[in-house]
Amino acid sequence: MILVTGGTGLVGAHLLLQLLQENEAIRAIYRTEENIEKTRQLFADADKQVLFQKIEWIKADLNDIPALENAFTDIRQVYHCAAYVTFDPKEEEILRKTNIEGTANLVNLSIAYQIDKFCHVSSIAALGETIDKNKSIDETANWNPDSYHNDYAISKYGSEIEVWRASQEGLPVIIVNPGVIFGSGFWNQSSGELLNKINQGMPFYTKGTVGIVAVEDVCRIMIQLMNSSIKNQNYVVISENINFQDLLNKLADLLGKKRPNLYASPMVTSLAWRLDYIISLFTAKKRSYSRATAKASHSNSIYDNSKIINTLDYSFIPAADFLQPLCSTYLISH
Ligand SMILES: NC(=O)c1ccc[n+]([C@@H]2O[C@H](COP(=O)([O-])OP(=O)(O)OC[C@H]3O[C@@H](n4cnc5c(N)ncnc54)[C@H](OP(=O)(O)O)[C@@H]3O)[C@@H](O)[C@H]2O)c1
Numbered sequence: 001m002i003l004v005t006g007g008t009g010l011v012g013a014h015l016l017l018q019l020l021q022e023n024e025a026i027r028a029i030y031r032t033e034e035n036i037e038k039t040r041q042l043f044a045d046a047d048k049q050v051l052f053q054k055i056e057w058i059k060a061d062l063n064d065i066p067a068l069e070n071a072f073t074d075i076r077q078v079y080h081c082a083a084y085v086t087f088d089p090k091e092e093e094i095l096r097k098t099n100i101e102g103t104a105n106l107v108n109l110s111i112a113y114q115i116d117k118f119c120h121v122s123s124i125a126a127l128g129e130t131i132d133k134n135k136s137i138d139e140t141a142n143w144n145p146d147s148y149h150n151d152y153a154i155s156k157y158g159s160e161i162e163v164w165r166a167s168q169e170g171l172p173v174i175i176v177n178p179g180v181i182f183g184s185g186f187w188n189q190s191s192g193e194l195l196n197k198i199n200q201g202m203p204f205y206t207k208g209t210v211g212i213v214a215v216e217d218v219c220r221i222m223i224q225l226m227n228s229s230i231k232n233q234n235y236v237v238i239s240e241n242i243n244f245q246d247l248l249n250k251l252a253d254l255l256g257k258k259r260p261n262l263y264a265s266p267m268v269t270s271l272a273w274r275l276d277y278i279i280s281l282f283t284a285k286k287r288s289y290s291r292a293t294a295k296a297s298h299s300n301s302i303y304d305n306s307k308i309i310n311t312l313d314y315s316f317i318p319a320a321d322f323l324q325p326l327c328s329t330y331l332i333s334h
Contacts, residue, residue, distance in 0.1 A: 001025045001026070001027055001074045001075050001076060002019060002024050002025065002026050002027070002075070002076070002077045002078075002079065003027050003028075003029070003071055003072065003075045003077070003078045003079070004016055004019070004026060004027070004028045004029075004078075004079045004081065005028075005029050005062065005078075005079070005080050005081055005082035005106065006080070006081030006082030006083065006121070007028035007029065007030065007039060007055070007057075007081070008030050008031070008032075008035035008036055008038060008039050009081060009082065009186065009189070009190075010181060010183050010185070010186040010189065010190050010191075010192075010215060011081045011121055011178075011181060011183075011215060011218060011219065012028070012039075012079075012081035012082065013038070013039040013042050013185065013186070014042070014183050014215045014216065014218075014219050015079055015081060015219040015222065015223075016028060016039065016055060017042060017043065017048065017051065017219075018216075018219045018220065018223060019079075019223065020051040020052075020054055020055070021051065022223070025054075025056075026054065026055050026056065027055075027056040027057075027058060027071055027075065028055050028056070028057055028058070029057075029058055029059070029060040029068070029071055029082070030057050030058075030059060030060075031059065031060075031061055036057060038185060038186060039052075039185075040052055041185055042184070042185045058070060058071045061102075062082055062098055062101075062102025062103075062105060062106065063097060063098070063101060063102055063105065065105055065109075068105055068106065068109060069109055072109050072110075072112075072113045072115075075113060075115055076115055076116045076117075077115060077116055077117050077118070077119070077226055078106065078110050078115055078117075078118045078119070079119045079121075079222060079226070080103065080106055080118065080119065080120045080121060081121045082098075082102065083098065083099050083102075083121070083155075083156070083159070084098035084099055084155075085152065085189070085190065086152060087150060087151075087152055087287075087290045087292040087293050088286060088287040088290055089150075089151060089287070089290060089291070089292075090286075090287065091151070092151040095151050095152060095154075095155040096151075096155055096158070098155075099155035099156060099158065099159045100155055100158035100159050100161075100162060102159075103120065103159035103162045103163060104162040106118075107162055107163055107165070107166035107171060107173075108166070110166065110171055111166055111169055111170065111171050115171070116172065117172045117173070117174065117226055117231065118163070118166065118171055118172070118173045118174070119173070119174045119175075119176070119222050119225065119226050120159070120160070120163045120173060120174070120175045120176075121176055121178070121218075121222070122156050122159065122160050122163075122175050122176065122177045122178075122234070123152075123153070123156045123177055123178060124137070124177050124178065124179050124211055124236060124238065124301075124303055125149075125150075125152060125153035125156050125157075126143075126153060126156035126157040126159075126160050126177060127139070127141050127143070127177055127236070127303075128141035128142040128143040128144060129141055129142070129143075129144060129147060129301070133300075136241075136302040136303060136304040137236075137301055137302065137303050137304065138236060138303070138304040138306070138307060139177070139233075139234050139235065139236060139307055143157055148295070150290075150291070150292030150295070150296075151292070152292065153292075160175060160234075163175055167231075167232045172231035172232065173231065173232055174222070174225045174226060174230065174231065174232075174233060174234075174235075175233070175234035175235070176218065176221060176222055176225070176234070176235055176237045177234055177235065177236050177237060178213050178218050178237040178238065179210065179211025179212050179213050179236075179237070179238035179303060180210055180211065180212045180213070181212075181213055181214075181215050181218055182212060182213070182214055182215065182322060182323065182326055183214065183215025183216070183326070184326055184329045184330070187330065187333070187334070192330075194251070195251060195255070195326075195327070195330050198248060198251045198252050198255055198257055198260075199255050199257060199330070199334065201257055201258060202248075202260055203258075203260050203261060203262045204260055204262050204263075204264040204268075205244060205245045205248050205249075205260040205261075205262070205263060205264065206244050206245070206263070206264050206269065206297040206298055207243070207244065207245060207263070207298065208243075208244045208296065208297050208298045208299045208300060209241050209242065209243055209244065209299065209300050209301065209302060210241070210242060210244060210247065210296075210299075211236075211238035211240070211241050211242075211301075211302075211303040211305075212238060212239060212240065212242055212247065212319055213237055213238045213239045213316065214239060214316075214317045214322035214326075216317065216322070217237070217239060217316050217317055218237055221235070221237055221308060221312065221314065224312050224314075225311075225312070228312075230311065233311075235307055235308040235311070236303050236304060236305050236307065236308065237305065237308060238303050238305050238316075239305075239316035239317060239318060239319060239322075240316070240318065240319055241302045241303060242319060244297060245260075247319075248260050250319070250320075250323055251323065251327065254323060254324055254327035254328075255327050255330065255331065256331075264297075266294075266298050269294035269297060269298065270291075270294060272289055272294065273289050273290055273291045273293070273294045276288060276289040276290070277290075
């Protein structure tokens with residue numbers, strides 16, 4: 001039997017669907033019934049509803065070890081997709097607790113229950129950097145603790161450390177490092193928020209670069225790696241590097257909205273995150289635009305996906321082919 005964490009999120013829900021389509025027996029952890037409903041919507045078609053009924057749901061938080069242990073009976077593989085995703089600096093404590101301590105709990109139980117293999121969903125944010133800024137970043141890039149890293153990146157790096165530590169203790173592991181993941185459903189989180197902003201007519205663009213990938217590719221790659229004899233390796237998982245302006249223009253065209261036409265320079269975005277900070281101080285509102293988001297929007301890092309392509313002889317879905325159906329689905333549900 002396979003255990004999936006994060007099955008009520010974008011990656012975990014799409015992974016559940018692919019695993020069930022391959023006839024795997026699945027157990028998934030959840031925290032609230034309300035969030036299981038989001039996953040159910042992904043299985044709305046008649047043939048998929050039958051698959052959804054096959055999921056064995058167990059209530060467990062990553063930081064509740066006794067509840068988590070209940071989920072481990074008869075498990076042979078674990079896919080760890082759960083994480084807390086935020087760029088609000090006020091949430092540093094919950095990021096550390098969920099992403100680092102939660103992953104430690106999960107790998108410790110995986111060692112104790114002698115499971116066969118563990119797949120961890122990390123991020124390109126947890127990769128290091130190249131000394132020569134013109135070179136692309138791959139799995140060998142070194143993490144420099146003296147460079148600026150946002151709290152989310154630090155928590156993803158810390159969770160990887162727990163997974164590598166477990167591999168040293170004998171747990172066979174796979175780590176995937178995806179770029180920004182696009183997939184249907186879950187419109188109010190992750191990349192769904194970007195579609196919402198464009199749909200609302202966001203006028204700003206920046207000149208950074210971003211690595212993007214379809215959720216279907218991320219899940220397919222995880223399953224292929226877990227079903228292979230490969231272990232103790234990590235892989236950059238992006239389909240392509242794309243300029244922010246091109247991405248925003250493509251999304252605006254596909255959603256039938258005006259293309260963003262106001263360039264937000266680094267000075268403008270640094271004013272914007274400071275203003276957002278001051279507003280959050282006076283209103284107790286959650287931060288909607290942080291220093292981390294501003295910095296990321298001007299980053300020109302390029303990621304190298306050749307290791308996964310060569311290992312699995314893999315062909316990624318090009319951005320043009322996954323953004324078009326994604327935006328059509330978005331428009332139907334809005
Ligand atoms: N989306 C992206 O663009 C992207 C890019 C690179 C890497 N990643 C990584 O991919 C993974 C999946 O991301 P996603 O986009 O699917 O995230 P998501 O849609 O925000 O889903 C997060 C999942 O984690 C669960 N979770 C959070 N805290 C938990 C806790 N304390 N105990 C148990 N479950 C908890 C959530 O459960 P609830 O429903 O109960 O909240 C939800 O199922 C994460 O590791 C993320 O860092 C994502």
